[in-house]
Amino acid sequence: MEFLPNWFFELNPIVQALMGGLFTWGVTSLGAAIVFFTKGINYKLLDGMMGFAAGVMIAASVWSLIIPGIELAEAQGMIGWIPAAIGFLLGGIFLRICDAYVPHLHIGLPRDEAEGVDTKWKRATLLVLAITLHNIPEGLAIGVLFGAASLGLDMVGGATVAGAITLAIGIGIQNFPEGIAISMPLRRDGVSRLKSFNYGQLSGIVEPISAVIGAAAVIFITPILPYALAFAAGAMIYVVVEELIPESQLHGNADLATLGVMVGFVVMMVLDVALG
Secondary structure, eight states: OTTSOHHHHTSOHHHHHHHHHHHHHHHHHHHHGGGGTOSSOOHHHHHHHHHHHHHHHHHIIIIIIIHHHHHHHHHTTSOTHHHHHHHHHHHHHHHHHHHHHSOBOOTTSOGGGOBSSOOOOOHHHHHHHHHHHHHHHHHHHHHHHHHHHHTTOTTSSOOOHHHHHHHHHHHHHHHHHHHHHHHHHHHHTTOOHHHHHHHHHHTTTHHHHHHHHHHHHHHHSGGGHHHHHHHHHHHHHHHIIIIIHHHHTTTSOHHHHHHHHHHHHHHHHHHHHHHO
16 A cells, blocks of 8 residues: 555554545545536446446455454454354344335435335435445445454454555445436436535445444454454445345346446455455
């Protein structure tokens, strides 16, 4: 990570997690800002990018979270797969509960197909909440890795600051199409460019918040770390299967979206192995 100044590595891990979350929020905002430069939306491009985002999240879940979690559990004298399995399932259950109760609307669906408790909130608000829900585990994952790195676990579990930075870069890359996926449909529905942008960037604001929570949790409650890593992975995989992949195939571009998944997986895997 020669492109980063030395002072970054000397920061408090909670501050590092905050900066990582702010970076991913910033990339979401960049995606949302596309609404200022174009009137339409190319669904082939968007679906391919959404597939790419799904591939990045799958690879990040495996290479950055589950494998280090298993190695860390074994180094602590546990049976490695047990915390991984428990944490992974709890992450999925957590997102399922959120899905059931938090009002939200998946991209590409009409207002009357909103999920969660009944509400009269506007379509724009529900779209933002849908993206916000799946940004929570992304922020947690970044925070958990920065927290793990601060505990000196680089030799037992592969948790390093470089690995956490790599994860933040990967999540930032896949956040770009998410910003587009919020702002452009809203613009098409007649919402002003500025409001469309604001809604799009707002969906990412939860990432620095959840990153700080994730880092603080593992620093102050170290034994939960293997579970926390798997929890973040389970939540991200739930999002991929329940939201990203179905949404990427709504417009008849299934083959392109699938190729996007594969390319996204390879890119994140290479980033993690080469830089982490």
